[in-house]
Amino acid sequence: MKGQKQPQQPQQGVAKKLPAQQQQQPGLKPIVLSQIPNISSKVLNLTSIREQSKRDLGEALDSLKGNKAFVMDPKLMGLLNLISDPAFLTSHGVEKRYELKKGRFDTDCKNIIYIVRPQIKYMHYITEHVRQHASENKRKEYAIVFVPRGTILCQRVLEEQGVLGNFVLHEFPLDIVPFDEDVLSLELSSAYREYLLDGDRTSLFYVAKSLMKLQSMFGTIPIVKGKGQCSRLVMDMITRMRKEMGEEVTVPPEIDSLILLDREIDPITPMCSQLTYEGLIDELFGINNNAVLLEDTIVNPPQTPPQSGGQSPPQAPQPPQPGQPVKKVPFPLHSNDKVYSEIRDTNFSVLSSHLNKKAKEIDEYYKKFKTTQSISAIRDHMKKLASYQTDHNSLRIHTCITEKILDITKSPSFLKRLEAEQNLLACVNTEQVEKFIEDSINKKDPFYKVIRMLILYNATCNGLKPKLWDFLKREIIQTYGSEQLITLHNMEKLGLLHKPDAKPTYPQIKKELGLIVEEINEQNPNDIAYTYSGYAPMSIRIIQNAIKPGGWKSIEDLLKLMPGPTFEEIQPLPQGATTNVKSERKPITLVYFIGGVTFSEISALRFLSRQDQANRDFIILTTKLINGESMIDSLLEQQDDDY
Amino acid sequence: MSVLASSNWSIIGNSTYSKKEIYSLPWDIDLKQSIVVGAPFGGPIVVYRDSSKLLEVNSQNSKNIIRIFTAAGYEMSKMMWDSTKGNIVTMDWIEKERLVIVLESGIVLIYNIFCELLSQFSMGDAVKKEGIIDCKIWSDGIVVLTGQVNFYTVPSVEDIIRECGRVIQLAKIQEEVKVKPGWCILEPKHSVSQGVEVFASINETLYLIDEDKADSQLDSISNITRMVVSPSGIKMACFDARGVLWIVNTDGSTTSPVKFETKSQKAPLLKWCGNDGVMMYWDSVKDPVLLYFSQGDTWAKYTTDSSVSLVTEIDGLRIISNRTSEFFGKVSDVTIDIFKIGSTSPAAMLYDATEHFINKSPRADESIRSIKSDLELAVNSCILAAGYEFSGSEQSKLLTAASFGKCFLDGYNPNAFVNMCRSLRALNAVRNFEIGIPLTIQQFTEIGPEEVIDKLINRRKHLLAWRMCDYLKIKSDVVLNHWACTKVRTDIDDNELSRIIINKLESVPGISFANIASAAYMANRKKLAAKLLEYEPKAADQVPPLIKMGESETALGKAIESGDTDLVYLVLLDMKRNRPLADFLEVTFSKSVAVDLLISYCKQNKDMNLLKEIYGIKQQTKEMSFTFLYEAFREPNFEKRLGSFEKSKEFFQQNKQDKDDQSNAQLVQEQIKLEILQKELENTTKESFLGMSISDTIYKLIITNDSKKAMNLKSEFKVPDKRFWWIKIKALSALDKWEELFQFSKEKKSPIGYEPFAEVCLEQNQPTEALKYIPKVQDPVNRVQLYIQINYYREAAEVAFKEKSIDLLNLIARKCTNPEVLNLVDQMRSQLQRR
Secondary structure, three states, X not given: OOOOOOOOOOOOOOOOEOOHHHHOOOOOOOOOOOOOOOOOOOOOOOHHHHHHHHHHHHHHHOOOOOOEEEXXXXXXXXXXXXXXXXXXXXXXOEEEEEEOOOOOOOOOOOEEEEEEOOOXXXXXXXXXXXXXXXXXXXXXXXXXXXXXXXXXXXXXXXXHOOXXXXXXXXXXXXXXXXXXXXXXXXXXXXXXXXHHHHOOOHHHHHHHHHHHHHHHHHOOOOEEEEXXXXXXXXXXXXXXHHHHHOOOOOOOOOOOEEEEEEHHHOOHHHHOOOOEXXXXXXXXXXXXXXXXXXXXXXXOOOOOOOOOOOOOOOXXXXXXXXXXXXXXXXXXXXXXXXXXXXXXXXXXXXXXXXXXXXXXXXXXXHHHHHHOOOHHHHHHHHHHHHHHHHHHHHHHHHXXXXXXXXXXXXXXXXXHHHHHHHHHHHOOOHHHHHHHHHHHHHOOOOXXXXXXXXXXXXXXXXXXXXXXXXXXXXXXXXXXXXXXXXXXXXXXHOOOXXXXXXXXXXXXXXXXXXOEOOOOOOOOOOOHHHHHOOEOOXXXXXXXXXXXXOHHHHHHXXXXXXXXXXXXXXXXXXXXXXXXXXXXOOOEEEEEEEOOEOXXXXXXXXXXXXXXXXXXXXXXXXOOEOOHHHHHHOOOOOOOOOO | OHHHHXXXXXXXXXXXXXXXXXXXXXXXXXHHHXXXXXXXXXXXXXXXXXXXXXXXXXXOOOOOEEEEEOOOOOEEEEEEOOHHHOOEEEEEEEHHHEEEEEXXXXXXXXXXXXXXXXXXXXXXXXXXXXXXXXXXXEOXXXXXXXXXXXXXXXXXXXXXXXXXXXXXXXXXXOOXXXXXXEEEEEOHHHOOOOOOEEEEEEOOEEEEEOOOOEEEEEOOOOOEEEEEEOOOOOEEEEEEOOOEEEEEEOOOOOOOOEEEEOOOOOOOEEEEEOOOEEEEEEOXXXXXXXXXXXXOOOEEEEEOOOOOEEEEEOOEEEEEOOOEEEEEEEOOHHHHHHHOOOOOOHHHHHHHHHHHHHOOOOHHHHHHHHOHHHHHHHHHHHHHHHHHOOOHHHHHHHHHHHHHHHOOOOOOOOHXXXXXXXXXXXXXXXXXXXXXXOOOHHHHHHHHHHHHHHHHHHOOOHHHHHHHHHHHOOOOHHHHHHHHHHHOOOOOOHHHHHHHHHHHHOOOOOOOHHHHHHHHHHOOOHHHHHHHHOXXXXXXHHHHHHHHOOOHHHHHHHHHHHOOHHHHHHHHHHXXXXXXXXXXXXXXXXXXXXXXXXXXXXXXXXXXXHHHHHHHHHOOHHHHHHHHHHHHHHOOOHHHHHHHHHHHHHHHHHOOOOHHHHHHHHHHHHHHHHHHHHHHHHHHHOOOOOOOOHHHHHHHHHHOOOHHHHHHHHHXXXXXXXXXXXXXXXXXXXXXXXXXXXXXXXXXXXOOOOHHHHHHHHHOOOHHHHHXXXXXXOOHHHHHHHHHHOOOHHHHHHHHHHHOOHHHHHHHHHHOOOHHHHHHHHHHHHHHHHO
């Protein structure tokens, strides 16, 4: 335990300074990749989006001259890591970085730049800071950088608090953030809730704006298909914006078609446990902004002499002694990691064999190296050495992660939950699930787990029978507290929990879309259902149908069973922007998940684009990368927004 | 002619300067009695009667009048200055030819060239208290010196106008100041700190002051009374108390400053002539003197018959007197080449040859031949030289020469020639005395054609501006927008005017009808404004003017149409502030999108009263109940908290048909009961209970050894046996009360089976305790798994064997490492298979 430091100092004040390890430039060891992936412009040139954001961030930071304290909205901190590195911030005068929190804020910097989403509570926090500094006779300069823009609501709060004049206000129009070469996100965590629950279209407006931005870069997208009320609204906004714009840039269209899909159409999939490697990491440890937090000893093992060939690389690190706080460091997860990009989309049941194969490959290489004689052969080997060493290290870490995952997936509680989910999806043995839910409440499992199963039950079993619902509601309230009445009310308003309908729809959808696939080959998948070990994510089945020659015609009636309108439209191209000359490239379909998408769904789409019959590339854009937990989190009755 | 061209030249040091008249001024101004300030880049001139100068009282000057003239001396506007506003400290021009007037009290007034007040602000109470004694202004900012010898700055006037700027105090000088310091400003674009900096001479030390610190720079010079920085920001001219003029670098890199002893103790006015040298001007009634000093020891003296005003340009100096406006500056090298007496440069030869050619003299051919090899150079020189000329005939002669020379060149690229013709045509148009913008070609290149267009529309010369756009191929939407905005202030009637504007502008891209409508509204023409606004294609742009016009309903509709929620909020908040509540809500309720947003606003802003008001009107009892519930959970006062719960319950109860609400009412009632009970518990046990759920309360009671109360609670709230057992075994295991747990398991038959008992033991890492319960677990599969978990493979195998399950035996075989047991398992397997 050499690397272990004494416990971190207790957090003083409220805006705590970030731990030093995060302040320094990461990646001193070359084997650890940056969280910011290098994006090849294989499909679309997305790097320019990031470069623009970086320039905008630089401008925002320059809104105050000189050295400054940089106080960040906790929800933006990770995101900013995907645009810039600490060195960039330093080059723009950032001396210290803080997380914005309620309460006192002490810093010796004279200049303070806040970077926040335009939320009213933050305005109150900041007001409090200004007052505190004034009362302590500290002369400070303040700037607020709003992401993606300032709102009249925030301005009004500052005005009413009488502090507006203290600030330089700046906007940082950050919307689309590239997460990988095929994944983009706006990272708006409340997009699902905002419109469907509160009727607030703010996020949808940003969605429309992001599409306008993409179209200005990659040309007008000729074909648009959509399903759901949010999608419809977004489509209307785009149409209007195009009309208002008058003159359009005439870029030849690079994106062939757009599919807009509301999360509301398929609330089932995110409620199921994801079973791909990437999905499981997210479910069990949480992936945030392309990184998972791992024990330091896994990522940076205590120095051991370099392993010679012949040995199997993975070696589990020693578990930390109990009672000692475990230092965790972010480990980047994206396609630049070659080992990861090969296994991220595979089902967990075949992980071990994949890792074994990779280990053998590296082993072979080392062995060959030993027996190599000629100088030229050695030189050839040396060229590849670095890349093999990187793979080797990455393989070691992924083996550790896999072991941790398999430990959990073997546990009875995981298996029971999985059984319950599979029963629901297949509409069998639902009594077992009812008992499972009851037990789960009795044990006081984390609340989101209960709700997650309940929503899945509701969606697959045609709602909740009044008697069952009355019983469970009481059990929930007595166990988790009456505050959850409001949460349950929210769920009801969203239709995630409801009384039985006259006619159940799920069995029909299940049958016609072929959601349950009995014969699944996880090793060499033949259907997207491999991602959930037998359940084909409904959202992706709908997309699969959309790209068929007849489009959605064949499932027209089925789509009518789902909420919200269905539409297929042709966007007229601006004059002068002719379709690209038939190029060698596969057509590109942009899939926009409004309300969030899970990693397993992304894996399923990647699987589709690798299939020959699809013959197209998918770019995935979403309001937020989610899993069941984070989705439910955004719907909970929250106390933390108080001020 | 060429002799004449050089007649106003004078040689100062190594350079040639010219001082030429550009306009004769038709005005009736006596500079002796006035303050006269001109704007750079051929800008307008403001004239104000100088109260510090004695004058004869007559009808014309008895009142304070501020008058604004073009650079050619034609009056554009005037206004009576109301001296009750306060004493003027300084007036000067900033960007976009706006006049800034700074008053002693710190009030700043900004006018356009038509004396229309654009903006007004105060520099704050501190400045007001200390009183301004001196003030200097640069293109976008102001620095003032107060009576307490503090410097304050407006770093950007533009920002203040847009309501996002501020007044900043510069660092204080840590030294007692004996005499009023000489000082000057270093503009932000020239300073290292990128903020404005001030050079100030205090007690024989030269300070450089910025926002954070006041550094002393040099201390060898005596007190400096006047100083000024050159247009490029590189050099600074200082005039000290002993009558010496110094030129130093602003970055402090000067080792041996240029010095010039004037032998005059009286401080002159200092003005840079471009970046070349400094003009000193001693104003006196009898004998005003202009003294020009450049690098080295060279200087030149000029006399003038009247007082003058000087305007620094980037390439020279404008000298404005009672009767003329002159331009003083370095003569360009190409001009000297051509017009110097006896010049034999190729360009001069070409110029000569052209004259001969026009006069049909054969010498033309001879001259051209003599410069054949340098002809291209000569042509280029003539083109360039034409640019420096103000006189049309001289330009035309030089261009003719260039054109003539061109004929003898193969493949000459005519671009330079064409561009020069185009620029000169534009320049001549604006230099015309009726427009009066005497731009030089260098100034024109510096500011670019767009800014020239801006200058024209500022002067409301729309036709010329529009033609110039057309000619120079620039988008003309700016001109048309401005034209329309000006037009709405005329008195043409509404119908006629809207027809004219719409006809002319409807099909022009980039026209903002919203802006024009706003201008019409400002000019008090509501109807016209409304009509024009209909032609605005962008819904978003229609909203702010509609709000201004008080058309909230329409504004709300347009805001919703635009899809931009921020605009909807803009309308809502404006109504909330400016309209009676009932009125505001009525308009809001006409659009469901608006109501949703207002509710969302109330929730975010914790405006519970307005929220209740809305739900009350909409008779949404369900939402009302939840609002009270929400409030209750956040209410720290116990009595009020219960009150809110009661309210919530009442509203739930009102909804008689809704079964859900009836059950909700019950749940809230239980919550009330629970909280009262918890309050009692807190009083008796001194432990905190409030805010806990029923299960948690029971758990805590068991933990604190109060099983009886826990039982009471169980029956009070009808907690099912199953859940109660779970809570109890969890609590007991957390306390390590294994004996008690065991007793509890025997109390009666467990409603949840015995698996949970084993589970909690394992969770606490107590396999021996778990062993007590595993045999009681009903499901054999679970039993086997539990045995495996604690590594009791033999027992597991026995169960499996009894159940005759090969699958379970296989599972055990995979996990087990004990060879003895493995043997046993093998035996069992074969035994089972045999059957």
